[in-house]
Amino acid sequence: MPDAATAIRGAGLRVTESRTAVYDALADRPHASADDVFAIVQPRLPVTSRQSVYNALGDFAEAGLVRRIEPAGRAMLFELRVGDNHHHLVCSRCGAVRDVDCVVGHAPCITPADNHGFTVDVAEVTFWGLCPDCATDPH
Structure with a gap:
């Protein structure tokens, strides 16, 4: 798996500290919800907001960097395996x-x-x- 900066650039996105932290969180925990990702990112990057995590996940999904999984009756999950x-x-x-x-x-x-x-x-x-x-x- 490529490092965060390489993967994010490769998807045509600008590399930011928040995006890097979100990517690294998903590398550590596949099948994570947005709230799970925020819980992982926030201690590592205290200035990060929940909204910036949601934005990064949305940008990643749109760029094909992450896959959304939507099990019925459960929170949407994200993974890097695409x-x-x-x-x-x-x-x-x-x-x-x-x-x-x-x-x-x-x-x-x-x-x-x-x-x-x-x-x-x-x-x-x-x-x-x-x-x-x-x-x-x-x-």
């Missing part, structure tokens, strides 16, 4: 998220029964269940 059409496992109890490589073959991995004339590039699949810790805990 462009490989991977999928996710989400624990329906604790919310843990794990990456799953492309289900079968090459992107889009799955073919819809009827594509209604669309050219499909990517498929997003979310598998729901219990993580190993929750599966062994009866509560």
